[in-house]
Amino acid sequence: MAKLKKQPRPKAETPKGFRDYFGYELIQRQRLLNDISEVYQLYGFSALESSAVETVEALGKFLPDIDRPNEGVFAWEEDDTWLALRYDLTAPLARVYAQFRNDLPNPYRRYSMGPVWRNEKPGLGRYRQFYQCDADTVGSSNLAADVEICTLLCDALEAAGINRGDYIVKVNNRKILNGVMEVAGLLKPNDVDYKIHERGIVLRAIDKLDRLGVRNISELLGNGRKDDSGDFTKGANLSEEQIKIILSFVQSKGSTGAKTIGNLTDLVKGSAVGLVGVNELETILELNESQGYMSDRVYLDPSVVRGLGYYTGPVYEAELTFQVLDENGSKRSFGSVAGGGRYDDLIKRFTGQEVPATGISIGVDRIMAALAANDDQPTSPIGPVVVTVMDKSMLASYQNIASELRSAGIPAEVYMGNPKNFGNQLKYADKRNSPIAIIEGSEEVGKGVIQLKDLLLGSEIAKGATLEQWKSQPAQTEVLRDNLVAEVRKILNRDR
Amino acid sequence: MAKLKKQPRPKAETPKGFRDYFGYELIQRQRLLNDISEVYQLYGFSALESSAVETVEALGKFLPDIDRPNEGVFAWEEDDTWLALRYDLTAPLARVYAQFRNDLPNPYRRYSMGPVWRNEKPGLGRYRQFYQCDADTVGSSNLAADVEICTLLCDALEAAGINRGDYIVKVNNRKILNGVMEVAGLLKPNDVDYKIHERGIVLRAIDKLDRLGVRNISELLGNGRKDDSGDFTKGANLSEEQIKIILSFVQSKGSTGAKTIGNLTDLVKGSAVGLVGVNELETILELNESQGYMSDRVYLDPSVVRGLGYYTGPVYEAELTFQVLDENGSKRSFGSVAGGGRYDDLIKRFTGQEVPATGISIGVDRIMAALAANDDQPTSPIGPVVVTVMDKSMLASYQNIASELRSAGIPAEVYMGNPKNFGNQLKYADKRNSPIAIIEGSEEVGKGVIQLKDLLLGSEIAKGATLEQWKSQPAQTEVLRDNLVAEVRKILNRDR
Incomplete structure (x- = not known):
């Protein structure tokens, strides 16, 4: 210690985008995690905690042509291997399953909770370390596994203290999006690389629909968009006709689930994968209803696509519907607190063999914020x-x-x-x-x-x-x- | 995902020195953490979770003359700032206290639990990510705070399922070591940098006494030591006389606490700081006894120094005394599971003002291993x-x-x-x-x-x-x- 005294004093600060949690907040989080994990256990999921550090290779988030790891993760080189902090709990699950597949039950149903880290621009309420609480079924291609994820998500949210009526689980299917891409000429069934760059932009644009609105999204689908800060985001350079097809997809919600299904069927006419997607979606909604999870809890929303690249089929997103005041004092609905979907190709990366999988991730900090926003009289806990x-x-x-x-x-x-x-x-x-x-x-x-x-x-x-x-x-x-x-x-x- | 298919398959492996935790092990760890944190809460400590990522500067573990971070931590550069995973929960506490000192109660009593990361050579049962569970009192120079840490540690170990009689809390004082260093001519009261390098080697050598034995330690105090693998560790190059003084210190344990105190007093005669240390040690043992924590639970062991550089006064180490079989099938006592001490200068680095502090860190994985070793018939938990x-x-x-x-x-x-x-x-x-x-x-x-x-x-x-x-x-x-x-x-x- 002695030597350090001669140095200029270090700054007593967390790194940019990181924070500390104190006292009551932690007790509440532990209670929340206990409540959610109890539901996961009731559904037969068993606990897993994977290493916080993975190889960049295993996480699968890297640019193909340079040895710098991709933006979005915190990474460093150690003994000629690039290591990184996990950015979610799904990519590590794929690695764990591939590594231990001979010893694990099949299907493998696991839940995980813990911090994940993203090297993103920090902002108001957006941190670079946050908690997730996931449940996944690996090794089942059965749509019943997807349905179960939806009902599990409803039950977990209610156990977490979100009242029925205050949340909704939106369901969609990436295969329908692929169908729409085919119709718009952005995807060819036998050429996975065709216009992959443009499709990436389209995916990310649709995922921002809630936040940015239709007009900004069409700019992103077209020549690009300049945001309020003056930053310019390059567009997908689609034609008017292509943009129209994509927009009619995200706006295809009808007054009933059946009408939405009808609109989607019309939209993907001629695309085999698109029609499979519509059928899967219909089945999922039917099975949910047969278990009593009706459209007041689980419903179809074609604008939900989820931003992560690895989804291959059904996708889910839980949204809290009650109103909160935003930073400008205007009312808005609280928004997304959980998301997930089916990712049938993620484990194949390691094993070469197809291993279907589906799951959900609950954003613990988001739920905490929602509970706090809903709590009129937060009481300090009694001390010693x-x-x-x-x-x-x-x-x-x-x-x-x-x-x-x-x-x-x-x-x-x-x-x-x-x-x-x-x-x-x-x-x-x-x-x-x-x-x-x-x-x-x-x-x-x-x-x-x-x-x-x-x-x-x-x-x-x-x-x-x-x-x-x-x-x-x-x-x-x-x-x-x-x-x-x-x-x-x-x-x-x-x-x- | 599509592009990735063309790449060679990633290896499904945790990085070297990292591991995953499954099912029952996690349930048990959560139970253990709940049991320990309940004791911490009963003692009036409140929860803190600091960011897993800190600036290297705040952690204070770096070499002074080069811009590469010190070995021992996982670090990387981000926007011109070196960041690192925390290597313990104490250095981050010092940063948190310095950052929020105007809002925190004084004294600030907090507990923390979570993973820490060390960039060390992994080995059998030694991982680069492991769990700690700490309690610290910041802002009290009172020896009563140190005594409380000892009784707290005993109570926490018993709550964790370690039977009384199966553990011992060893107490010593760094000031006595400083006194011995003065007597041996390795420290001058008004020159903190004098022979700091040699003293570092002496400290680390003594800390290894348990594992390496007296003979290897004298080599480390002298010209150096070649280990079984042929690796050579440089010694402190002390004289015969100096080595004799250091060894008589670590071997000064008498048949009773009083006799040990007598031996230590003789040893540091002429060193003001050494005598203060002996007095503090005596007071701590007396206060422990007055609270019913007699020498069957808390006793004086001059060979305990703790390896970390920041301790300034009392140091503690909890050892499990029951026998286990080592990798060679020989019996040995289970060994250290917790350690701590007083670190009065760590917060001063940030604030320039002295802020006394003392605390303990329990090695959760070590306790888990001890409980498993003690459990004759581990039963698998019933599934769904x-x-x-x-x-x-x-x-x-x-x-x-x-x-x-x-x-x-x-x-x-x-x-x-x-x-x-x-x-x-x-x-x-x-x-x-x-x-x-x-x-x-x-x-x-x-x-x-x-x-x-x-x-x-x-x-x-x-x-x-x-x-x-x-x-x-x-x-x-x-x-x-x-x-x-x-x-x-x-x-x-x-x-x-």
């Missing part, structure tokens, strides 16, 4: 009982008080700061949202009593009062030392 | 009830069965693989450690019944039997469909 230090020589006695309370399951601590200024001790207790400060001096010991200062009551009384006034409030009781636990409980129970 | 698929057209009925069971809190799933081969369905159920396979065909529906195949009983019976024989075992019952949940419960309760 604070045993104040009146007399430094009585430390052992104070520790015994704390220890007795802990044994009774009541969080408690002896004040560990400099005890000289008693006001600081009370300020500390206040900052911890401590329910009770315990005071014991030699006088109390002589009488076999202790003082309990009811801080929550005190702070109620003291709204607007100064610390001096507050200290004189009568919210302090003398109780028998022997009755410590019972008397503390009495106050705690009243405050609840 | 598997609803088999006899007739693909009856899928809705199968989903209803699974859904009914889930509503009753019983994990259940419909088989999602290819249903053609019924044997595969039973093999799947077996691999999931499923307690019951449910069988329903059109015949059963007609009679209003279903078949429950008791798989755990079946597998008991079938030990050594072939799959064919096993299938013919009588562990299958026909029950009324209406009694599904009750009948399933009956079997589950019997198996427990």
